[in-house]
Amino acid sequence: MRNILAIARRELSAYFATPVGWLALSAFLLITGFFFAALVSLYSMQSAEQAFSPYGAPDMNLNEYLVAPFFGNTAIILLFIVPALTMRLFAEDRKTRALELLLTSPITTTEIVLGKFVGAMGFIAVMLACTLHYVGVLFYLGDPDVGVVASSYLAMFLLSGAFVSVGLVTSSFTENQVVSLVLGFGMLLLLWVLGWAESASTGLTAEVLGFASLINRMEDLTKGLIHTRDVAYYLSFISFFLFATHQRVEAFRWS
């Protein structure tokens, strides 16, 4: 545990020591900020229209029309940003040979992998924490559902975890960060669009695709509905890719 935290802390501080980390944070905040402001403006316009509608107000729901789309957009932004954050995790260490320090220290491979995972998740936690002021604005202006917001953040965290685990494994396969980025992003995109493929197919295929899609499993969570099967999906997804990374790092000793 101590070792995991030591590695995690180092990884986290590395983000703040490189332009990549700051760039990712600024871009993330800028894009989410734009979406947030646009959604709030749009929703307030719709609300105003509703208030004067002769046909009465149909179900306008802040959580469904504003909170859920906001987190949906955030998820897509994460899809683009997380691979850029994870590309260096192993690739850079291999390139600078710093990985040798980790491999020759009295720590287990599991601790190395988990440390890097936790470090990247720490940075994502910082990024997500930086969006909390949007929630503050929402509470000031309207009455969002705390439960929905909380489970949406859980969804973002789990989704990011899945992204990081994929990024970790692709980063362990190359010394080149750009290759790592492209590999990671490509893999995530593939898993992401399984959900689109679902609507284009029927029956058994559609069910399997829908079940495996990263995006589909997030939807209930952003509605405030926590399914054990969704949480289990993300956790098992993360575990599998962390395990694959572990095997890959172990393999460095045999290559």
Next chain:
Amino acid sequence: MIRVEHLTKRYGATTAIEDVSFEVPKGQVVGFLGPNGAGKSTTMRILTGSLGATEGRATVDGRDVFTDAREVKRRIGYLPEVPPLYPNMVVRDYVAFAGQLKGVKDPVAAAERAIARVGLAQVGHRIIEHLSKGYRQRVGLAQALVHDPEVLILDEPNSGLDPAQRVEIRDLLHDLVEDKRTIILSTHVLADIEAICRRVIIINKGRIVAEDDIERLGGEQRTVTVAVARPGDAAIAAMRAVEGVSAVVDEGEGRLRLTTDGDRREHVANAAAPFGLLELSGRARLEEIYLRLTMGATP
């Protein structure tokens, strides 16, 4: 302290080391000598647990490096050929981080000690990538020393440095020898070995070709070089006449290189005196052994 038995490492079809066995007693400083690609780094990486062996076993302090890797790693300080640095970290943080990984109780204090030990106190607050190459090498050494290991494994600590830096590091290593640690040092710079090591292991093409104390290495065959004031055929003939001299080579400028069996320096000196003996160096030179052993293996 270190025992290596029949270690073999293959990468697919190519063999990096084959059937390597040796032993290093506690407190001894051993030089690992061999041309590039001979398998020095491979052997060291296997010892440090960062590489697995195809066959054979190795123990450090009686513990198997494969099955008891954690305990072995705790006892080893390792400086790879390229120091394992995080370029954008501050020196102090980096060494403390290494200390944490090695399980040091107070990493910050240990880092300060290690930094002082390698003479980095002035640059402890700086970012590693802003340092000169010699300093970076020292940071690597500090990393290897931070947990005060019993065994120090240094892979080409002098490579890629300019002559001045090289001397600095050599002096530093010389100091480290006095700490009574078991040290394995690999290099292709013979001067380092001669300056620091008591024993040398010469490796070529993945096999150990020689292993002995530096004084004794070379066995019966030794080289004596004499410089005389009046060289010539007469001088050469006189040298040849000395008992135990098997060959004489005229190196020009009055220098003659003699190959002898056993220590024949006294006789050589006597024989050379009539020709105006200027200089006599009789110790077996590592370089020659090294060249002979490694070149000899090449047809």
Next chain:
Amino acid sequence: MKTTLIRGAGLLGGLAVVGFLVAYWLLEQQSPQVVGVGVVGSVLLVLFLWLDREELSEVSQSRAVRYGTGAALSVALAFGVTIAANVLAKRYDKRWDLTSEGRYTLSDHSVSVAKGLAEPVTVLGFFQTGSPEEDSFRDLVEGYTAHTDKLQLKLVDPVQEPLLAQEYAITSSFGTVVLVQGEKRQRLENDFKEEPFTNAILRLSSSKEHTICFTTGHGEREVDDDASAEGIGGMVVKMEGQNYKAKPFVPLKEGAVPADCEVVIVAGPQSELAPQEREMLARHVAEGRHLIVLIDPLVANETAADLSRYGLIVGDDLVLENNPNYQLEGGDPSYIVLDKASMDFHPIVNDMKAIALLRTVRSVRKGPDVEGYNVQELARTSPQSWAETDLSFVTAGVMPSPDEGVDLIGGVPMMAVVEVVDPSVVPVGDMSLPGGGLSLAPAPVDPAAPVDPAAPVVDPAAAPAEPVVEPVAEPVVAATPARGRNPGGRVLVIGDSDFAGNGLLAQGQNQDLLLNAVAWMVDEEDQIASRSSEGASGLLTMTGLQGIVVWLIAVLGAPGLAVALALRSWIQRRSL
């Protein structure tokens, strides 16, 4: 070559086995084909292991290869474990509802209904794949399936499976849900929330089927016609979806309203109902059953005037709408739009949130008070409308204007409901067939039920049709009176029948109007489409300044701060 073949077979076998496991456990597909794939896959896999055994044992000799194979194998194994974990997680799913209003949590009532299901029910959800309606409906049904295994959800995309959609007459693009239990059907449209769904399950399992009878023989809208704009077949399909049985009948032929008719609908007669037929209907109401009359202007005036016996005055007029907000875009003033504001408070119209669209409407209003009747006008047109009595303009083609004192001006009622509290009040005359006695004896005058002769719009022709009241000593209670409601029947009169025709049925909540009315009459008020506005207080409004501040904070504030910190860190680090 041989080894390649064997290995290929092994790989194929492995994939087939994995596919089989996925299909068998995850999707619960147990068709012979799936099992066949599993068997063939296993055979191939075993064959591979057997034929390649020497190679395999050789491979596992050296340490590195053993390790490498081990890594590949363990990753494959981990993948299998991951799939298995997900299959289990899907099987034994639990869910927590974090929403503050418990939006996805079923009420105790719904839970007990789900647990009480004895026979399997198939729920067919006709939705566009991936539509929000589909999602929320799936969430809803999952709430039920957590408590019962009798409920099977099948989501159908009507575009992808048009045959099935046709079989269930799916027309709505927003989704339709059909609950099927054996031969029984329940249909939900537009509203897929918990309450209507639970009620649909209840209705499905309570085998009670209500019979709704449609009079025929007077040019009424055709029950079987679900194609032309005039037919009422579309409405009938919806009713059948609610477990109602539609039954057309000719009153004169039957001699009386059949006893199983709980509700009689007179859907826009073009000619007069025979006086005997009107008496039959009155008797039907007096016996505690129900009547819905949809009557269009200009036709069947005698029949319209006869409705005065229920305390209603049906005008011989045409309601014209002058309020641009309530005029149909591109329609003439005879189109009447009703919205929430037009409706009075009554179970039939309480939950109407969208509009209803009517065409060529006559006024229907409450007559003088009659002891024993509860009369209520359900809807009024806008204050700018009036009921034009001079109908010559229809042929003249000149737009008239309201005539003070003659026309009903402003807020014309055109829909009214009567609850008969005291069935003896209903005047019932001789129902004998022609020849049997068309001569109507004057009824013993019931002082409580006079037809107000002063009513200006009552066709005078209706006046002589003073009904003979056969004193109904004890009201014949045919339908089981429920929940202590009063024993009399219920009568709804709407001054239009076009809204229920196929042509306008899809407009707004037209269909709900009639369905709600039937549901109310047969005491299935829970059927009434209730678009409860759960969590609808979610509006958010900003002032212009707030809007600017939000933009500044979101787009400049936080990212700007991040950039500033980045610069600071960069400058600091540069000198280190």
